Amino acid sequence: MKNDRVYKILFASVYPMYIQKAEKKGRTKEEVDTVILWLTGYSESQFKDQIEKKSDLQTFFDEAPKLNPNASKITGMICGYRIEEIEDPLMRKIRYMDKLVDELAKGKKMEKILRE
Structure with missing residues (x-):
């Protein structure tokens, strides 16, 4: 993985793609926001x-x-990549966010996505 290049990607450029991915599967922007806010605080x-x-x-x-x-x-x-095996802490956080949006798009229930 070319981590340095990934780290420089603007969140504002990735965020619309997350929304688009979720909306294609019948989920909402608000749900995308919920999972990202849950992850980041x-x-x-x-x-x-x-x-x-x-x-x-x-x-x-x-x-x-x-x-x-x-x-x-x-x-x-x-x-x-298996998330739990990613050694770089920042890359693991980025992949956490990717995985949450992925689970949302796959139709998982919000309680399961938010690990409640």
């Missing part, structure tokens, strides 16, 4: 600020208030 206004200031993925996660303590329960394969 951002408030809605903090989240909007990150989008408006065009934070890259590294900044987006570095400035996140607190990674959800249940994030470590997110396991499985994403993009050909």
